[in-house]
Amino acid sequence: MHQLMAAPFLEQHVLVRPGSRGGALLPETRYDELRALDPSEPAPPWLAQAVTERWPDLDVTDQFLGGVLLRPPSVERKWINGWCWRCEASDVPVLWVGPIQSLEYGEAPFNCCLPCIRRLEALVFAHQRT
Numbered sequence: 001m002h003q004l005m006a007a008p009f010l011e012q013h014v015l016v017r018p019g020s021r022g023g024a025l026l027p028e029t030r031y032d033e034l035r036a037l038d039p040s041e042p043a044p045p046w047l048a049q050a051v052t053e054r055w056p057d058l059d060v061t062d063q064f065l066g067g068v069l070l071r072p073p074s075v076e077r078k079w080i081n082g083w084c085w086r087c088e089a090s091d092v093p094v095l096w097v098g099p100i101q102s103l104e105y106g107e108a109p110f111n112c113c114l115p116c117i118r119r120l121e122a123l124v125f126a127h128q129r130t
């Protein structure tokens, strides 16, 4: 298992550690940089520093990027007309906010409408401060 994962989350980008609560926000430029780097290259120094600041017990200095970080597929996030998985409104503009996983049925794209995205952002904000 990778130690870290970088992913788009709601309208931001985050660095998360499986099994660890919370995460670190990634500026979009850093997120794009991680996506563009060769996985066989060492983790960039700024990443190692950000990781150690967030998780003092984890040091990825000089480790291969592909060994420590799972990067998302290149998915361009666009508003599409569809069905909101949260409020079940149909034929509304929705945005992919991430995969949703079912133990029985696998993965599905979790799309939400703008009011639901705003509510999820408020919940994430509250979660990060508890």
Ligand SMILES: [Zn+2]
Pocket (backbone or CB within 6 Å): 084, 085, 086, 087, 088, 089, 112, 113, 114, 115, 116, 117
């Ligand atoms: Zn909704």
